[in-house]
Amino acid sequence: MPADPVPEDLTADPRITLLGPQRNPRIGQVVADLGLAGRRFATITTGWRDREADDALLAEQLGHRCVNLGLWQLMQEVWEADPELAEADRRRRLVHTEMQELYLIGLEQAVEALRRIRQHTPRDPRVVELAVEDVLSIMREMDVRHLERVGDLNHEFYARWEPHHRDAVVTARFHVGRLVADTEAVVVTGGHVGVLLGALHLFNLGPALATPPDVEPSTPFDRSGGPDFGPAPRLLRPIIAWGAGAMALSERVLLFYDDPVAAPGVSELLMNGLALTRGVVALPSPRERLLMRDQDRMRMLAARTAPWTALLLEERAQVTLTADGRLPAGARVLGTDGLPHDLEGAA
């Protein structure tokens, strides 16, 4: 596949650029590298929740040519103005949490089964491989069903309560739309991915960031069995994102942390993201959050995310996706062998 270089003028040919964590912010340098210095940015710091407005450092990195969309604050105002919707949303989140907990119980059992199968001393290694594949297949099925159920839950909520027809939401969406329209690029920071996604959906940021593709992919596989994620939405302006922001832009949001104190250390899908990418599952700070040296575990993770490719967003990662939202050659990804690799061709 021919290389897809980063265009010189990203505002004319907008792309998504995904970064590693910005604890030591490099966003100013990245903006300069991408030729976006001096452009006016919309910033989305909703993942920081009640500290959303503490964005002085980010504004400084962007040369103070930016406007914070203030989605978290807007969301609080919507809840206050429309208590019925707030209560309905609280109930939706409670059901989602319960779904997540029960799905996790199933995953835990599957992980335990994998552990026991791998401990088994095989008389024929193929038998163990088949048993492992069976469990992985069950996990993938659970992943798909969970995403479908969460999708149904959210769809029911929007169909029944019609936030898009409620005054508080309509006013807020109009306000956000005006703010975004006045900018040339967007930055989405890390933080709480659930809160971020909730706000992005409530204020319908998807259409503000991109126009949908003509054809939605019906399946991630084409007839030959290879991945086929269909065309990506057409971006309206370049987007730079990291952490939870990177996850929210992708198709599937995978929660992962292999060393939790109390929660089970099994990765779980949270919900679908905005799907502005194609074939990408973003994994920010993988070395801090994953037992990368446990190759079996990493192989399992890669197998669960397939055919989506797990993108490893380390400290200094900077990955500009192709025009069709795919990973470029050279992106650091988790291979099916459970090891990190540089992607050879665009995926």
Place this chain on the structure above:
Amino acid sequence: MSLPTPYPIAPRPKGKLAINRLRERAPLTDAEVEEFLAEHEVPVVEGPRSTFLYRGRADAVAVLHRIVNQPQHVPMKRLDVLDGDPLWYVTIELPAHSRVEYQLEVRQGAAVEAVNDPLNPHVAHSPVGSSSVCQAAGYETPTWVLPQPESRPGELIDWDLPSKALRRTTHNRVYLPARFRRSSSYPLLVVHDGDDYITYAAMKTVLDNLIHHLDMAETIVLFSNPGDRLREYPNHAPHARHVTRELLPALEEELPVVRRSDARALMGASFGAVASLSTAFRSPDTWGNLFLQSGSFVFTDIGSDHGGGPAFDPVVKFMNRYRERPRRVADRMMITCGVYEPLIVPNRSMVPVFESTGAQVRYVESRDGHSWENWRDRLRDGLSWIFPGPQKLVYE
């Protein structure tokens, strides 16, 4: 759900023990013994074997440790020194990752004295005093109990509250997490023996660290302190009334705490665990979570002779009655206990009883004793389970 604690096997060093190498050099001089003591931390831990030492004149010296179901009086052997006091020693095998509390019994004529080990700086604190601690191979003080510069500190505020139920003014401290905002809502944790948890279990530091690292939700913590502990904590109706009907409403009035049982927790150690349990028992559906450490859950299956002394009478009466008719006192219960303390038996026994009520029970054992350091080291397990932080949802 009960959790076996995974303990890696400590490597077994090759060669002779240090004490045996020293003995081979007999007759020993004072300088040789002093050099040996200067070179080694005491007890000398070599793989699974720990050598206890004492330097001084005595008729007999013994290690008095507190490992349940083991001989707790271990005589030490005497090693004469040409020009100085004798050296006493004994080697005991201790499982990896253990923390064992002990004292030395020094007998001189008719005088017998139990003292903390003068050669060992490590001391454990418990409700009944302090003792020396042997940290066996593999034990490490968790990093999250130590101050970490990156952790934003919360704030401790003195908070007195007059109590009609207890007929005294209660002296409490409120912990507000870093970046506390009145516009947010926080879960509430009420801690018995609050000042001891702060002083001996580094609980403020632990809270700062766990909250900073997203292991635990931002939480308002009320550190309460007893008046007459042995009266107020073992199933004392006025204490329960104070906590639920005075303290809780006052806190809800004063601070932005979530007003739901699932966002409230009671915790305590030893008698403080009994106080937590009995307070929740007396107010069903108020306290959704309990964190009980080394609970003094003494009970009898036959008769009422429990051997714990009069202080345990109300405990035994309460526990026996509870065991006859168990009912759910909280939705979620975190229970921890050290395997070397006598209370391990009643704690293990109560886990299935609590589980039978439909409560979600998480039970964690450790190779440790009845001490604040044990309870400190289990805080992360408990606090992050009771009020989990958003770690899996936050990606910077």
